[in-house]
Amino acid sequence: MVETRRQQIEDVASALFRERGYPRTSVRDIARRLDIQGASLYAHVASKEDVLWSIVERSARCFHDATRPIVEHPDLTAAGRLREMIRAHVGVLTDDLGQATVFLHEWRYLSQARRAAILAERDAYESRFRGVIEAGQWAGEFMTGHPGLLTRAILDALNGIAGWYRPDGPLTAHQISDHYAELFTRALESNPEATS
Amino acid sequence: MVETRRQQIEDVASALFRERGYPRTSVRDIARRLDIQGASLYAHVASKEDVLWSIVERSARCFHDATRPIVEHPDLTAAGRLREMIRAHVGVLTDDLGQATVFLHEWRYLSQARRAAILAERDAYESRFRGVIEAGQWAGEFMTGHPGLLTRAILDALNGIAGWYRPDGPLTAHQISDHYAELFTRALESNPEATS
DNA sequence: CCTACCGATCGGTAGG
C-alpha cells in the first residue's frame, strides 16, 4: 500500500511499455496516467531509459531469486528439479506480466553497456537450466541429446506464455506450468515410468 | 538478380527493423542504406507502415504456403505430419531471418485493422498445427493432453529459434529442426517405439 | 511538482 512515487512510475511504465513498446511510449504518456506533467517526471527519474532499466533489472532478479534455491536443493532428482524450475519460472512470469514482458521484449532498447549486462545475466540463467538437464543426462535419468538446444526449447516455450496468457483465461498459471513441466520431463525421461 | 527497387527497400527495411525495431528505424535510415535521400523513398512506397505491412504479409504467406501441402498430404501419420510441419516452419524461419523476425516481433506496430488481419492469420495457422495434434490424439497415436497448450508450446519454441539462430553457428537449420521434431514427437507419442 | 522552453528528429508533401 505504501508505494513510492518511483514505484508507481515503474508500474505505469511497465504496463505502457508492454502495450505500446518502449520507443512508442513517451514520458508524457507515463506522466498522464499519473496525472502530472511530463516534465515533472524528471523530479523522480533521471531519464526514460532509467525507468526501463529499473524494470528490467528487477525482473531479472525475480527470475534468479525464484530458481536459485531449487538448484541448491539437495534431495531432488533432475526431473524434479526441472519441474520445480519450470513452475518457478512460469510463476514469476505470470505474477507480474507487465514487468516480465518488458524484460523479455524491451531490453533491446537499453544502452549498449546495459544490454550487455542483461545478456550476461540471461546466459547465466540459461546455464542454470542447462546444468540440470546435463546432470540428468549424466545420471542416466534423461535421454541423451543436445542440452543447449533442449534448454532453449524449454525457455522459449515458457517465455512464449507471456504472449498469450490472460489472468482471467480458462487456465490458471499453475495449470499451465504443470502441463509444461509434464510435457518437457516426459520428453526428456528415457524411461517414462520413472517419475519423481 | 533482377530485384525491383521496391524489393530492395523491403530487404533493407527487414534488416533494419530487425536490428533496431520498427519505431527506432527512420525512413532516412532505410534510404541511407540505398544511397538515396529520405524523401526519395516516397517515390516507391506510400508510407513507412506500408513497407512493414509488405514484409509481414509476405512472411505470413511463406509460413502458410510451406505447411499447407503437409496437412493435405494423404499418407502420413500424425507424428510424420507434425515432424514435417516443424521442419517446414523452421525452414521458413531460418531461410529469411530478417523477414521472419519482423513478422514475429514488429507486427504490433501495424495499424489496428492490419493487426487484426495478422492475428486472424496466426490463429488459422495455429489451428493447422492443433488439428494435427488433435487428430493424433483421436487416433491414439499421441497421448491425451491439452492440444491448445501443446500447440503453443511447440510454436513458441520454434519461433524462439529466430532469437538465437546464426547461419554461421555450429548447428545447421536442418539439424535444429530435426532435434525439435524429435523432441516434440517424443513428448507426444504415448508409446515411443512407434516411430513413423 | 509546475510553466516555459529547447534543439533534434520524425514521417511526409510540394514541386520539380
Place this chain on the structure above:
DNA sequence: CCTACCGATCGGTAGG
C-alpha cells in the same frame, strides 16, 4: 530521384 520545407512530437532542462 532531388531540394526545400512542414507541423508534430520527442526527451530533457531551467528556474522556480
